[in-house]
Amino acid sequence: MCGIVGYVGKKDSLQILFDGLTRLEYRGYDSSGIAFKNGAGIEIYKTSGKLKDLQKILPTPLPAITIGIGHTRWATHGAPSAANAHPHTVKGVSVVHNGIIENYRELRTDLVAAGHVFTSQTDTEVVPQLIARYLDRGLPIDEAIRRAIAHLRGVYALGIIHEGTPDTLFAVRNNSPLVIGIGTDAQYIASDVAALLPYTKNFIHLEDRHMAVLRSNGVDLKHVESLETLQLEGKIVTVDWTPAMAEKQGYDHFMLKEIHEQPQGVMDTLREWTDDTNRLMDEMGFAGTIKDLRRLHITACGSSYHAGLVGRYMIEKFVRIPVTVDIASEFRDMCPIIPKGTVLITITQSGETADTLAAQREAKKKGARTLTICNVVGSTTTREADSVLYTRAGLEIGVVSTKAFTAQLAALSLLGIALGIRKGKLSDLEIQTLKPFLLDLPRLIQQALQTDGKVKEIAKTLVGAKSIMYVGRGINYPIALEGALKMKELAYIHADAYPAGEMKHGPIALIEDGVPVVFLATIDGLHEKILSSIEEVKARGGRIIVVTDSPAAFRDKADDMIVVPSTHPALVPFVTVVPLQLLAYHVAVIKGCNVDQPRNLSKSITIDDKCHNAVCSYSGYCRKSISCAIITPDEKKGIANRVVRLMHVSMWEQFSASSMLESSGRELQKAVHHEQASNGFCTCFESPYE
Ligand code: BG6
Secondary structure, X not given: OOEEEEEXXXXXXXXXHHHXXXXXXXXXXXXXXXXXXXXXXXXXXXXXXXXXXXXXXXOOOOOEEEEEEEEEEOOOOOOOOOOOOOOEEEOOEEEEEEEEEOOHHHHHHHHHHOOOOOOOOOOOOHHHHHHHHHHHOOOOHHHHHHHHHHHOOEEEEEEEEEOOOOOOEEEEEEOOOOEEEEOOOEEEEEOOHHHHOOOOOEEEEOOOOEEEXXXXXXXXXXXXXXXXXXXOOOOEXXXXXXXXXXXXXXXXXXXXXXXXXXXXXXXXXXXXXXXXXXXXXXHOXXXXXXXXXXXXXXXXXXXXHHHHHHHHHHHHHHHOOOEEEEEHHHHOOXXXXXXOOEEEEEEEOOOOOHHHHHHHHHHHHOOOEEEEEEOOOOXXXXXXXXXXXXXXXXXXXXXXXXXXXXXXXXXXHHHHHHHHHHOOOOOHHHHHHHHHHHHHHHHHHHXXXXXXXXXXXXXXXXXXXXXXXXXXXXXXXXXHHHHHHHHHHHHOOEEEEEEHHHHHHOHHHHOOOOOEEEEEOOOOOOHHHHHHHHHHHXXXXXXXXXEEOOHHHHOOOOOEEEEOOOOOHHHOHHHHHHHHHHHHHHHHHHHOOOOOOOOOOXXXXXXXXXXXXXXXXXXXXXXOOOOOOOOOHHHHHHHHHHHHHXXXXXXXXXXHHOOOOOOOOHXXXXXXXHHHHHOOOOOOOOOOOO
């Protein structure tokens, strides 16, 4: 995921673009570049490496500019290098891009055949090449952009400036986040609001297939296919985040700052609804669905998925209806069964994660009502879901999620309580018992943060660990998963999590002298079982680290103990997750890892998995091959059935064909290959049957 930024205005220092990129660097940081008009043409500076490497090559002092674009990259096509860094400029057309142009190879082949010369290996460069081609034919710039965009297939947010078009910055969006910052005598574009907070609080979240034409005195919106002008009214949202939220405020890392902002994030998320969960239901337009709500389906990725697993415990406890939780990338491709009365809840910090978005669209297509729990106002999932429950964690810059996670837990507990009340499953007594615990959470999380000193001590002893195990039971099991994920994301140490009862069915085989095992053992009906699991591990030489609210129960068993405050059994995840976040943070810092920008990770993956095989002429999503990454189960069935009809194979194989070719009928697979080849479908890989 890359970060793009753009500015058009009366006059301001190039610093404005550089600062914007600095606030976006958490999105991608292997190369970067800036282009701006200098009155004589377009001046371009690009380099591989971090922004500080770009700063070294920028002119000093930084010149004043009226228009410019910038980019920080997370390479997908073409290795990190100055040539592959953005902006890509062709004949006075300069472009920055976030996303993937899936059919770039085809377009490139045609353009090269037409005499165009490419200077990079990127997919992006086809965009300025195409625009320049149409400008050469004498078309005006907006028409040239329209025609160029018509060729593109894929995901893109684009910032475009043209030497010959003064005082104008163009922006186009298709399935990749892009905001327009509205100023008085200056207008801005960026991949997210964080980059522009010092300059404006008023934003437009550009919609798919829309183009924005920005001039210093204002913004026009157009539909990119028709160039029809669109209304601005109702599109501008005001964001109450401060630029300070984008600064580290004295903490060494954004992640540590955000860990310490969790009490506030939970408080702000709860505050809005605690006194009136009934209003919560009405506001979410849930009232209508409650009566025939039969099942809840939660789907998400990464830490948000773990929050969903905790949410299931809470909702099933408070509402007594079945809740299924799936990883979004699995959910979207498994032809999910969506019976009547299903509500799909997507949980996503960014609101832009491609797999989660696709899962929401898939379920909606199948008739589910959709609710998204999201932290970014106006992001794509919030615009497409039937209802939104915002978490109020504030801007989360650290690539790994912390404060958004606990704010998601707060939103899920609210949802569970409100549903429980509406469904008459929660008695007044239960509500009166639960509320004080809920309102006390910010103070308890603050207390859990006090374990930092103890956690740091333990972290020093784990730096050399080859692997670490996390064990939890019931509602603490998802927190064990989250703890293990944090240790993997941040300190690059192999870590796994298991339900305590599962240890003896396999994982205990990994225990030998000194293997560190972190047990989440808060006192609830299940802690006896955790005790026996601790003894089994200890007996085999494992090193026991216990996170508990009752030290007395584990004093003689634990090698190290982290004591967290007690709370309601359904709310313990709010306190048990904090020391696990801190543990991974300290191990990573001691190991010298970059905690705010861990290797190979990105804040949210807005581009889809690549198609199965680079040799496929349709690299990307051909949707014409049985094994194309995004082909829907129905389309697969369609191709499979057409094959069977053609080849007169046995009824059994006909039946199996509709189970998507998983059948091992070599004949069938051979038939599919021939079918594809004979109908001009790309055969994405050398048929093993030739
Ligand atoms: C990953 C992030 O890219 O996406 C994780 O590194 C995050 O921290 C996951 O949990 C899901 O992101 P989101 O925005 O959908 O919650």
